Amino acid sequence: MRRPIVSFLLLLAVPLVVLYLFQKVIDTAYNKRSKHKFNDVFEHKTDCPVMIFGSSVANVHLDPRVFRDSLNMECFNEGLHGLFFAQYNCLINEYLSYQKKCRCIVVGCDIDNLGNNASITRPDLFLSHLSEDNVYNSLSFLQPKEMTLAHYLPGYKLTLLSKQFYRSIFFPPSVSNINGYEPVSLTEKWQATVDTPFSGLLDPVVFNKLKTISAAITNKNIELIFLMMPIYNKGYALIKNADAIKACYRELEQSNPHIHFIDYTKDTMCNNQTYFYNYSHMRENGAKVISEKTAHLVKQILESKQKGS
Numbered sequence: 001m002r003r004p005i006v007s008f009l010l011l012l013a014v015p016l017v018v019l020y021l022f023q024k025v026i027d028t029a030y031n032k033r034s035k036h037k038f039n040d041v042f043e044h045k046t047d048c049p050v051m052i053f054g055s056s057v058a059n060v061h062l063d064p065r066v067f068r069d070s071l072n073m074e075c076f077n078e079g080l081h082g083l084f085f086a087q088y089n090c091l092i093n094e095y096l097s098y099q100k101k102c103r104c105i106v107v108g109c110d111i112d113n114l115g116n117n118a119s120i121t122r123p124d125l126f127l128s129h130l131s132e133d134n135v136y137n138s139l140s141f142l143q144p145k146e147m148t149l150a151h152y153l154p155g156y157k158l159t160l161l162s163k164q165f166y167r168s169i170f171f172p173p174s175v176s177n178i179n180g181y182e183p184v185s186l187t188e189k190w191q192a193t194v195d196t197p198f199s200g201l202l203d204p205v206v207f208n209k210l211k212t213i214s215a216a217i218t219n220k221n222i223e224l225i226f227l228m229m230p231i232y233n234k235g236y237a238l239i240k241n242a243d244a245i246k247a248c249y250r251e252l253e254q255s256n257p258h259i260h261f262i263d264y265t266k267d268t269m270c271n272n273q274t275y276f277y278n279y280s281h282m283r284e285n286g287a288k289v290i291s292e293k294t295a296h297l298v299k300q301i302l303e304s305k306q307k308g309s
Contacts, residue, residue, distance in 0.1 A: 019155035026158070027128040030165065033172040037078060037180045038125045041091055042132060044098045050075040050298065051105050052180070053092050055083045057229040058108025061282055063291040064179035070295035071302070073103070077180030082121040085113050086206045089213055090126075090138035096216055097134075104223040104298055110280055111231070111239055114210065114248060115201020118142055124165040127157055141209075183284040188277040199241045207248050218258040223301055226252070230264045230290060233271050235279025260301060264290065 031039045040046045050073060052062050058079030067075035078091055085107075092105070120126060120142055129135045130151055140147040150157035176182070217224045226249045236242065246263060253261040269275055275286025282290065 016154045019158075023154060023157060026166075026169070027131075029169045030124065030128050033169055034125070035172065035175050036125060037076075037175075037177065038080065038091070038122075039129075041078065041094050042129050042135075046076055046078070046095070047099050047101045048076045049073040049101050049103045051095065051099075051102055052077040052079060052108065053088060053095075053105065054079045054108030054227075055088070055110055055113065056081040057110045057280060058106075058227075059180070059182050060184050061229060061287045061290050062106065062108060062294065063181050063183070063287055065181075066288070066291035067295045067298065070292070071299050075179065077177075079108055079180065080122065080125075084115050084117070084201070084206070085109075085210055086116050086142060086203070087121060087126070087138055089209060090132075090134040092213055092217070093134040093138075094132065096220065099220075102220075102222050103302060104225065105217055106225045106227060106294065106298065108227050108229055109249070110229055111200035111242065111245060114203060114206050114245060116142065116203040116206050117201065123160055124162070124168065127160060130157060183287055184277060184281065186283050186285055188283055190273070190276075191278040193235065193279045194238065197238045197240050200239055200245050202241065202245055202248070210248075211252065214252055214256070214259055218256055221258075223258050223260065223298075223305060224256075225260045225262060225294075225298065225301065227294060228261070228263045228265050229280065230267055230270045230275070230282065230286070232273060232276045232279045236265055236270065238279075258305075260297075262294070262297060264293075267293075 037046070050067050050071065052058050052064070052075065056079065059077060059081060062077055062079070064075035064077050080088055120139055126135055126139055127150065130139065130147070136147065136151055140151070146160065150160060214224055228246055228249065242265065249261040252259050264270070269286060269289050272286075275282050275289065277283050
């Protein structure tokens with residue numbers, strides 16, 4: 001009786017091992033070929049005195065060259081399109097695990113940053129690193145069942161990837177950014193967006209996660225700056241719970257002298273439509289303005305810290 005059971009287990013194990021090895025080959029090939037800034041964090045290649053994280057509003061608004069020129073120190077933008085904090089927090093946690101140079105982390109926030117829409121953006125980038133604890137913890141919070149299967153069942157993850165993922169292995173897309181920053185052309189046309197009132201996403205569990213990571217950052221003697229990014233005034237007027245969302249960041253600021261909240265939603269630049277190509281994203285001219293303002297504030301914070309030490 002024992003022999004048939006052993007034979008059955010071996011029969012079952014062989015295809016699982018083959019699938020696991022094939023999966024590893026696919027992940028390695030994609031990460032090597034994609035040359036995406038996301039991968040550099042998980043390969044521990046990116047480390048600057050000033051690091052920028054966040055969604056697309058960080059990615060297209062904050063120019064590391066402006067920070068470098070103002071602060072006389074290197075800066076890198078790790079902002080990624082379409083992500084909320086519930087997903088990109090794994091990038092910050094991974095970065096904290098190896099950084100040596102960081103003095104300041106800037107987090108660019110949109111109005112939905114503290115939300116949980118139970119979806120995974122850019123599964124190609126994230127799933128290829130699912131074996132990393134930080135990525136698994138982040139994604140399993142959003143989709144616990146799917147990510148548990150993808151993490152522990154060889155081959156299952158391959159069913160979650162798009163044709164674009166596999167195509168990118170053989171025909172990797174061109175990558176064009178400036179220290180992670182991806183400016184939007186001045187010629188980008190105005191894009192029609194929502195015109196009815198709405199509530200930004202706000203999940204108390206996600207906010208607690210933000211509290212935890214904020215403590216981890218400041219415990220490493222790193223200044224943490226939250227930016228509520230500019231929103232064109234007509235778009236801002238549609239948000240029903242903007243004050244409640246911003247109150248969360250103010251609560252963090254009040255709890256720790258090394259946490260700073262900067263609210264750009266009512267800045268004068270929000271009245272200038274030529275800076276924007278939709279309600280919440282700016283063209284390169286607007287990005288220059290917000291980058292200069294933020295770099296100046298970061299300089300003040302770091303100089304004040306140095307004087308006080």
